[in-house]
Amino acid sequence: MNRDLILKLVLVIWMSLAILGAFLIAEPAERFPGETSRIMFFHVPQAWIATLAFFISMISSCIFIVKRKLKADYMAQAAAELGLLFSILATITGSIFASVTWGSFWNWDPRETSIVILLMIYGAYFALRSAIPDSNRKRIFSAAYSILAFLTVPFLIFILPRITQSLHPEDTMNPANPGMDSKTLAVFLGSLIAYTGLFVWMLRLKYRLLILIESSEPAFDFFEGEQQ
């Protein structure tokens, strides 16, 4: 068995244990109704992965702008796609939590509003990529856009929800919170590691897929109707 396969099998077991731990080991937080706080083991890692993915997309875009290496563009695209996916997952899990604790799935809370803006910003990234027929221009414009888009991420995720009144829990959901007992903290960190591993696996797959698409067939120019 090669090392790659062993790591993937370890991830499968690790994530399964994290899921079991989230329900069987961690205690529900006292300040939240019923068992709702358990969603933290899924929602927070998803939000963390989304931020990490957008950061990787920005760094790869910088590398592409400076060195013009195609692989950096593939990495930027792959990371942005996964960032968008995990943002959507974080929004869905957040809405489930909101429906139980705040009474409805959507409340236009600052946190919810900021995630919608973020989804729109990165949705526009893919609209931009698909709107420019010329491959080189597409790569340069989307790299520049990705860098600019990331500038909004710290503001929308970390600053805006904190400077406004928000229903979103902060202290109980904060991993650095000393109030979190050791078992819960261990499960939470285990879940973060598991999600990071899953993200790396998916990122590598998407990156390899983009390279494969590019190398196996010449790009078809939709507007010109001929092979480039």
Place this chain on the structure above:
Amino acid sequence: MKDGLSFVMVMIMAVNLIIWLGLALYLFNIDRRMRKLEKKNRNQRDIP
């Protein structure tokens, strides 16, 4: 099992596990298929 974990929570946990194992299986399958395509691609490039 922890005391007080309701039937609904056990079901949610089971669904989570099934989704995760299904996703893992899907990723393993994609990985395997992609490896084959990469190998095929490499072989095609090696042909003079």
